[in-house]
Amino acid sequence: MFPENILLTAGDEKVAAIGVRASKWITYHGLSVNVTADLTPFDQIVPCGIQDRQVGSIKQLLPKPLSFEGCGNIHFTDYQLVNATYESLMKEFSEVFQVQLCMKPIPWPDYTEGNRSPLTM
Numbered sequence: 302m303f304p305e306n307i308l309l310t311a312g313d314e315k316v317a318a319i320g321v322r323a324s325k326w327i328t329y330h331g332l333s334v335n336v337t338a339d340l341t342p343f344d345q346i347v348p349c350g351i352q353d354r355q356v357g358s359i360k361q362l363l364p365k366p367l368s369f370e371g372c373g374n375i376h377f378t379d380y381q382l383v384n385a386t387y388e389s390l391m392k393e394f395s396e397v398f399q400v401q402l403c404m405k406p407i408p409w410p411d412y413t414e415g416n417r418s419p420l421t422m
Contacts, residue, residue: 309334314357318349336360336386337379359386 309317317334335358343356360382366374377385395402 303326310352310354311357311362314362315351315354316362318359318361332390333357336383338408347394356394358375 308315308321317332320329320331320333322329335356338358339359340356340358342359348356348360363377363382366376383418391402391404394400
């Protein structure tokens with residue numbers, strides 16, 4: 302079984318995971334966070350070999366609609382939710398590892414109106 306500290310869970314749902322591997326004196330590491338993804342394909346498998354947890358996302362965990370005292374109801378788009386998660390992770394990463402991150406914007410491709418992704422046929 303996996304150590305509990307590599308998973309971020311909410312109730313019985315796995316929302317994030319950290320992976321580390323070493324091979325031939327090279328280390329590999331990664332972080333995955335389910336923010337807004339369609340997770341229905343995970344119903345067909347046992348993700349990461351973890352049988353006692355379902356896969357969940359931040360979007361699924363948030364109340365609908367979000368409500369903050371004095372602000373009323375707030376609706377986030379998927380893009381806003383992914384961006385807020387990204388900014389929060391980068392802030393916490395820089396504080397924990399005491400580094401200053403230099404952020405560079407990456408152009409967001411336009412796949413609307415018939416513009417197809419180069420990854421699709």
